[in-house]
Amino acid sequence: MAITKIIEIPYSLEIPVGPQHPALHEPLLLKVYADGEEVVKVQVYTGYNHRGIEKPAERNSFYRDIFIVGRVCGICNTVHANCYVRALEQILGIEPNNRAKYLRVLAMELERIHSHMLINAVMAEIIGFESLFMNIMLDRERIMKAKEILTGNRVLADYMMVGGVRRDINDEKKNKLLKLLNKTEKRVKYYKQVFMEDDTILKRLVDVGIITKTDVLKHSLIGPPARASGVKIDARASDKYDAYDEVPFNVVVRKEGDSWARMILRWDEALESINMCKYILENLPSDGNPVPDEKRLPRRFPPGEAFTRVEAPRGELTYYVMSDGKPMPYRVKIRTPSFNNIINTANVYLGHSIADVPVILVSWDPCISCMERITVLDLTTGEKKRMHLKELARGGRKWVSPRYSI
Amino acid sequence: MGKPKILDLILKNLLSKPATIEYPKKETVIEPDARGRHYADLNKCIGCSLCSIECPADAIKMTPIPPEYEAPKRNPRKLYPVINYLRCVYCYRCISVCPTNAYVSTNEYRLATTKTIYSDILSLSTLPKKTG
Numbered sequence: 001m002a003i004t005k006i007i008e009i010p011y012s013l014e015i016p017v018g019p020q021h022p023a024l025h026e027p028l029l030l031k032v033y034a035d036g037e038e039v040v041k042v043q044v045y046t047g048y049n050h051r052g053i054e055k056p057a058e059r060n061s062f063y064r065d066i067f068i069v070g071r072v073c074g075i076c077n078t079v080h081a082n083c084y085v086r087a088l089e090q091i092l093g094i095e096p097n098n099r100a101k102y103l104r105v106l107a108m109e110l111e112r113i114h115s116h117m118l119i120n121a122v123m124a125e126i127i128g129f130e131s132l133f134m135n136i137m138l139d140r141e142r143i144m145k146a147k148e149i150l151t152g153n154r155v156l157a158d159y160m161m162v163g164g165v166r167r168d169i170n171d172e173k174k175n176k177l178l179k180l181l182n183k184t185e186k187r188v189k190y191y192k193q194v195f196m197e198d199d200t201i202l203k204r205l206v207d208v209g210i211i212t213k214t215d216v217l218k219h220s221l222i223g224p225p226a227r228a229s230g231v232k233i234d235a236r237a238s239d240k241y242d243a244y245d246e247v248p249f250n251v252v253v254r255k256e257g258d259s260w261a262r263m264i265l266r267w268d269e270a271l272e273s274i275n276m277c278k279y280i281l282e283n284l285p286s287d288g289n290p291v292p293d294e295k296r297l298p299r300r301f302p303p304g305e306a307f308t309r310v311e312a313p314r315g316e317l318t319y320y321v322m323s324d325g326k327p328m329p330y331r332v333k334i335r336t337p338s339f340n341n342i343i344n345t346a347n348v349y350l351g352h353s354i355a356d357v358p359v360i361l362v363s364w365d366p367c368i369s370c371m372e373r374i375t376v377l378d379l380t381t382g383e384k385k386r387m388h389l390k391e392l393a394r395g396g397r398k399w400v401s402p403r404y405s406i
Numbered sequence: 407m408g409k410p411k412i413l414d415l416i417l418k419n420l421l422s423k424p425a426t427i428e429y430p431k432k433e434t435v436i437e438p439d440a441r442g443r444h445y446a447d448l449n450k451c452i453g454c455s456l457c458s459i460e461c462p463a464d465a466i467k468m469t470p471i472p473p474e475y476e477a478p479k480r481n482p483r484k485l486y487p488v489i490n491y492l493r494c495v496y497c498y499r500c501i502s503v504c505p506t507n508a509y510v511s512t513n514e515y516r517l518a519t520t521k522t523i524y525s526d527i528l529s530l531s532t533l534p535k536k537t538g
Binding site for chain 1: 412415419425437439461499
């Protein structure tokens with residue numbers, strides 16, 4: 001017999017987490033239903049930051065789109081541009097030279113290091129460890145400086161171009177980058193040690209938000225959350241795009257599957273990326289000029305389509321670009337990793353306390369900017385209260401009273 | 407509970423100077439080739455509008471050269487690009503597509519202002535004024 005009616009038991013407390021936060025993340029709303037302190041249901045609402053960026057991509061020329069797709073995400077702009085540029089190269093049949101490929105990988109790995117450092121810093125802040133947050137952000141500045149030396153800008157690199165990259169590096173810059181990387185490596189090792197041994201961090205992260213390998217495969221999770229649950233999935237290793245076939249690296253995998261494992265995995269990956277960057281700087285091939293003359297690039301794109309993927313810091317990012325022979329692309333389809341990871345993990349919060357919700361959410365490394373201010377809504381009286389997420393993460397003593405948890 | 411791992415670092419930081427830069431009292435050190443404010447050198451510009459067409463942010467408008475300035479002969483249409491710096495995303499696409507390499511790039515990053523700022527004053531300063 002088909003189900004005709006679902007009876008939902010009314011819960012006493014509905015806590016909307018999000019959707020507004022001006023810093024770090026994009027907006028997202030988590031509607032958390034709690035029975036006392038225990039989370040019993042989580043609904044994920046997205047769409048607050050829908051800018052319709054795929055539509056402007058269809059209305060602008062192929063080359064203008066390189067800079068438009070770079071603005072999809074601030075933290076991972078290089079990987080977005082790289083994925084799109086490789087799709088254009090597939091349509092045009094152009095292959096960049098080896099030096100350009102190495103430089104592309106260098107830019108993307110620098111981005112991975114600072115992205116992983118950022119999310120670990122955010123995690124430290126969310127659990128109330130602000131001095132650690134400040135220190136990690138301070139050391140992250142070195143990588144931002146390295147990006148500035150390489151690409152000309154701290155955050156938005158605009159480094160990728162059809163047929164190569166937009167800037168070359170010389171020996172002076174190479175030495176500067178190596179110096180910065182060596183300094184950062186020591187700090188990253190230290191922070192990894194802190195995350196491994198500090199009691200505060202262990203108490204808040206270990207065994208929180210466990211997701212099993214089966215669930216990861218069932219819900220198609222990607223990136224560090226999947227690798228922290230023992231699934232060896234990495235587009236860099238499977239696709240071997242750009243220079244990833246020549247630069248040696250290990251795919252880091254952990255088996256624990258909890259929030260702690262995800263954060264430690266990010267430190268391990270950051271260390272791995274630092275080694276890759278150093279290898280690239282020491283073994284940079286010199287087989288020609290990596291900077292194509294942008295005035296002489298083909299103006300017409302033949303009809304065709306391309307599907308490319310890259311391993312962004314948050315997981316696998318895919319682009320589908322279709323050209324119908326006109327000056328603008330017919331379709332640009334973007335699938336970002338956070339989308340997969342956030343909407344498919346509502347079940348992980350169940351059974352944990354409300355203070356663990358921010359910890360679990362940050363451990364997915366969401367590309368969502370929402371997570372500071374929340375509204376607590378008492379359904380019986382209709383009373384609303386606003387508070388910082390940090391307050392909630394610390395136990396939210398102010399509002400957890402018998403009145404709110406009937 | 408053991409000693410927090412980070413305690414040594416915190417104590418060290420407590421005694422040292424702040425790590426943040428006292429901007430604007432002390433200037434931020436920036437790379438000489440960082441992408442900052444740029445403008446067109448009108449002695450080289452031929453008014454072809456390619457930068458305006460290629461700009462991903464639509465920040466460049468082709469504007470007629472004012473009559474009090476001597477327009478160079480190589481610019482038959484007497485147009486020059488005016489960049490709206492608040493709209494510009496500093497991708498430097500205009501610089502790389504310019505057929506005559508007419509753009510002057512600087513690493514000037516201090517562009518915070520309450521007014522809309524354009525590149526016209528900087529660009530026109532490269533041209534001589536008409537005499538008489």
